[in-house]
Amino acid sequence: xxxxxxxxxxxxxxxxxxxxxxxxxxxxxxxxxxxxxxxxxxxxxxxxxxxxxxxxxxxxxxxxxxxxxxxxxxxxxxxxxxxxxxxxxxxxxxxxxxxxxxxxxxxxxxxxxxxxxxxxxxxxxxxxxxxxxxxxxxxxxxxxxxxxxxxxxxxxxxxxxxxxxxxxxxxxxxxxxxxxxxxxxxxxxxxxxxxxxxxxxxxxxxxxxxxxxxxxxxxxxxxxxxxxxxxxxxxxxxxxxxxxxxxxxxxxxx
Numbered sequence: 001x002x003x004x005x006x007x008x009x010x011x012x013x014x015x016x017x018x019x020x021x022x023x024x025x026x027x028x029x030x031x032x033x034x035x036x037x038x039x040x041x042x043x044x045x046x047x048x049x050x051x052x053x054x055x056x057x058x059x060x061x062x063x064x065x066x067x068x069x070x071x072x073x074x075x076x077x078x079x080x081x082x083x084x085x086x087x088x089x090x091x092x093x094x095x096x097x098x099x100x101x102x103x104x105x106x107x108x109x110x111x112x113x114x115x116x117x118x119x120x121x122x123x124x125x126x127x128x129x130x131x132x133x134x135x136x137x138x139x140x141x142x143x144x145x146x147x148x149x150x151x152x153x154x155x156x157x158x159x160x161x162x163x164x165x166x167x168x169x170x171x172x173x174x175x176x177x178x179x180x181x182x183x184x185x186x187x188x189x190x191x192x193x194x195x196x197x198x199x200x201x202x203x204x205x206x207x208x209x210x211x212x213x214x215x216x217x218x219x220x221x222x223x224x225x226x227x228x229x230x231x232x233x234x235x236x237x238x239x240x241x242x243x244x245x246x247x248x249x250x251x252x253x254x
Contacts, residue, residue, distance in 0.1 A: 013040035020045045020168065027108070046167050049191075059106070060227040063185050064235050068246045070201040070219040076249045082146040084219075085121065085175045088198055090145045091245045091252045093117045093137035095238060096171055102238050103170050104229055105191040111229040112191075120169035120189060121149055123156040130156045131189055133169040142253050177201065183220035193229050196242075197222040219246075 011028040013021070017040045021028050031048045033040035070084075077084055096103040096117045103114050117138040120131040132152035137145055155161045174186035177200035186197035199220040208214050221242065225235045245251050 011040060012038060013045075014042065016042045017045050043163065046163055049167065059188065059190070061188060061224055062227050062232065062235075063222055063224050064232070064239050065183065065220060065222040066239050066243050068219045068221060068243050069206070070217040070246070073219075073246050073249045074201060074217055076253075080142060080146075080253070082142055083149075084177065084201065085173065085198065086142060086146040086149055087249060087252055088175070088196070088246065089119050089121060089134060089137060089149065089173050090140070090142045091242055091249075092171060092173060092196060093119050093134075093140075093145075094252065095241050095245065097138040099234075099238055099241070101234055102194060102230065104193045105170060106193055106226055106229055107191060111193070114170045116170070118168050118170045120172035120192075121152065122172060122174040122186070123153050125157050125159075130161065130166060131169060131172055132156050132161055132165050133167065135168070172196070173198065177219065183222060185222050185224055188224055188226055193226040194235070195224050197224065221246075 012033060013028050014035070018028065020042050021031070026045050026049050028040055028045070031040050031044050034044050035041045073084060073087060077087060100113060103117055105112050105114065116136055118133050118135045119137040120133045123130050123132060132155070134145060134148055134152065140148070152161070152165065169189065169192060172186070172189045172192060172195040174195060175198040176184055177198055180200055182202055183199045184197050186195045188195050201217040201219040203215050204218045205213050206216050206218065221239065223235050223239050
């Protein structure tokens, strides 16, 4: 059991452990400390959270899907020399900062709102998955997001990620477009409340505003949401805003 501070009754813990516990929705009083005198350390909190995720019961989830006209997005990707995923991550981060009701996690018996936006990116490694976290993604430029994402993905595939780089995410983006998958649903990464699945940008016939038929690249986005803390209207509103931003991607870098 963690040690208690005799003067205040609070659990003994380092400031960093308290910060991480707040981000992960961990009750410090339930964490056994490995530090001097039973003090709870950051690693103790992260280990406790990981164990809790492993034993997480099934959660009520619903899915929302929309199609995005990706022509301008693909053009901007080439101009900036970044990936589609970099642009999607940045767009999500900007909208999460503007819509804090989605930047939440489930803390056992309550919903925890986060002041900072940390976006996890799903990386396939050796037959499994890792989700390194881009911290404060809303405050970074697209080029900064792209550079940090490349570094995280490289370290993930090389098995060189630090434990802290896999924790604290408040939202996750999973992209299988590079594998030619046109649409899918992603599994929520507890204790987060939502994950976005991004499909490939595929050429499809569409009816233009002037009534003509044209072939344009379109991309499916599917938002999976924990229904315990978020409702359909909130999720639909976020997805609608994301669609608008990706179809006018200069708003992402503006």
